[in-house]
Amino acid sequence: MANLPRLQPAAFPLALPGPLLYIGTITSAGRRPINKQAAVNPSKTSSRLLLLLYQWLWSLVLPCLRFNSRLQSGYDQRTLRTPLPAADLWIQAASVGEAYLARQLMTSLQPCQPLTILITTNTSQGYDILNRTKNEAGPTLRVAVGYFPFDKPSLMHQALSAVAPRAVVLLESELWPGLMAACKAEGVKLVVVNGRMTERSLQRYLHWPAIWRDLRPHAVLAMSPADGKRFAALFGEEIVETMANMKFDTLQSRQPPAGAAANPLRTIVETTEKFVVLGSVRQEEEKEVSRLLCHLCRRDPRLIIGLFPRHMHRLRHWQQELTARHLPWQLRSQCRHAVPAGTIILWDTMGELTKAYDLARSVFVGGSLAPVGGQNFLEPLSSGIRPVIGPHWRNFAWVGREIIEQGLVHEARTWQEAAAYLLEQAEQLPDRPRTTEALRLFIADRQGGTTKACRKIMRLLAAP
Structure with missing residues (x-):
């Protein structure tokens, strides 16, 4: 049998x-x-x-x-x-x-x-x-x-x-x-x-x-x-x-809204800051992401990093981990004004990941440094950001490797490669219109x- x-x-x-x-x-x-x-x-x-x-x-x-x-x-x-x-x-x-x-x-x-x-x-x-x-x-x-x-x-x-x-x-x-x-x-x-x-x-x-x-x-x-x-x-x-693939018929690129009224996060992250987002981080990759965070903070102490755990019950772990590593952090729910450069914002509120992507200079999408299938890397692309992911993204294999080959998504083999990409991208403002147009063309060829x-x-x- x-x-x-x-x-x-x-x-x-x-x-x-x-x-x-x-x-x-x-x-x-x-x-x-x-x-x-x-x-x-x-x-x-x-x-x-x-x-x-x-x-x-x-x-x-x-x-x-x-x-x-x-x-x-x-x-x-x-x-x-x-x-x-x-x-x-x-x-x-x-x-x-x-x-x-x-x-x-x-x-x-x-x-x-x-x-x-x-x-x-x-x-x-x-x-x-x-x-x-x-x-x-x-x-x-x-x-x-x-x-x-x-x-x-x-x-x-x-x-x-x-x-x-x-x-x-x-x-x-x-x-x-x-x-x-x-x-x-x-x-x-x-x-x-x-x-x-x-x-x-x-x-x-x-x-x-x-x-x-x-x-x-x-x-x-x-x-x-x-x-x-x-x-x-x-x-x-x-x-x-x-x-x-029918899933392409539900996708569309969009132009991120402008202005503080459209994006409330502009009150805590100023547009001049180098804002890096680590989105949908899974428990299985926390050790690698912790090392990545330390590396980013050491190489560029003026970064503002938004850390989004995929599951809220991991917030306590991250509070303990960031404190133990002596990294400056603040809960999103406690942010009332613009946070200073060099702060890690630990996101404890729901529904703001897309808004964070709209402000970010560089993005890592989690679930990809450990073999758990990956998370949705199309979301930051829709915000005009070309994200970096790890080697594990089988849940989104239906998109096809062409998205990597065309440079819309960067695939890193290790957390060190992901960190290097994030630092490089954080040095410049993203060309959002160009990225959203490239995504539109990529999707259009695959719809129907x-x-x-x-x-x-x-x-x-x-x-x-």
């Missing part, structure tokens, strides 16, 4: 063997009969056996999931004790990131005739986002939000029968074998949108290549040529297309994915 592929951890609360299965020849009350020709096909026989194993594993685990605190919300919908509503289109969005993509689709679809959409999610955070935004849909759309049922094949058959969609959309890296197999059995068209797949996931899936060929969706819209090649290796290249996805979905809905 150790070699069986696994579901994406972010999309599934318990590590179960999967994705394994093909359900197209399984029968139940009211289902189509077994295809006798397929029954003698060795790959089909293997798929059916794996299906039975998957069903059995779900039967074992399902009673335990009742006690999982993350699954308490919507548990009756997850088990279909509360049935899902009928819909023409079913969109599955695993969590927060996918929920925002589902919202993009929902607000961009413009059918001529009334259309009912069901959007399901696995997490309470995703549910809250979708529930808050469902009324943003156009006048011809009626949107319902629910929790995604557990992927037990028999449950998925029931769910698909209840919803009775004409098409199903999976977002990004989601491959749910129970749902995919039920769609195959019922002849429901399924499309993967904004699809991404790592090389590691592909190698796991390829332990069972014939099964995935049986399960393959009607179409895959991959977010990059590299992702497209991996999907093609799994499902066959004839169903795979590439699209621009949402439109392509909507056109594909509408064609599937219109097909007989």
Whole structure:
């Protein structure tokens, strides 16, 4: 069992063997009969056996999931004790990131005739986002939000029968074998949108290549040529297309507001000061950032440094750390007037990071000196600042290395390299208009994915 592929951890609360299965020849009350020709096909026989194993594993685990605190919300919908509503289109969005993509689709679809959409999610955070935004849909759309049922094949058959969609959309890296197999059995068209797949996931899936060929969706819209090649290796290249990443459609450059009234931070950081921002610093990189701070203060004692911990509960640590290192610091909440040069402002208020980026001469974006995935380096770019990040930014790999190659973001291998970049940039005023224009062009070349996805979905809905 150790070699069986696994579901994406972010999309599934318990590590179960999967994705394994093909359900197209399984029968139940009211289902189509077994295809006798397929029954003698060795790959089909293997798929059916794996299906039975998957069903059995779900039967074992399902009673335990009742006690999982993350699954308490919507548990009756997850088990279909509360049935899902009928819909023409079913969109599955695993969590927060996918929920925002589902919202993009929902607000961009413009059918001529009334259309009912069901959007399901696995997490309470995703549910809250979708529930808050469902009324943003156009006048011809009626949107319902629910929790995604557990992927037990028999449950998925029931769910698909209840919803009775004409098409199903999976977002990004989601491959749910129970749902995919039920769609195959019922002849429901399924499309993967904004699809991404790592090389590691592909190698796991390829332990069972014939099964995935049986399960393959009607179409895959991959977010990059590299992702497209991996999907093609799994499902066959004839169903795979590439699209621009939908996330680019939500990005835009902007001109930072001018004047003290527009940016209250100008009252504590004068425009003539060399202001450096260390944004979204994570706990895992605190040792490196502490060394970076000491280096900056030693090399240029007149810097004003804004230190933004990613999580507020780390403020006490930073108070102790800065005091122990004899570095002059002040809490943001205690700043009433312009702070003197050489001060570290420890930010203990929310919602001011973008305003700080608007005033900064140089910026480091955290979560990148330790392997925790990185934080949003596009935010300072939108403020006209070309930030420096560490080598760990997999959470934003979808942006592409071109953003590094074009000089919009500087990638440092160590904290020493990051410090050198910050010191260099702090010596001059940033050319914000030039940076925001470069960002605008970078984004514009990569937009349009949402439109392509909507056109594909509408064609599937219109097909007989």
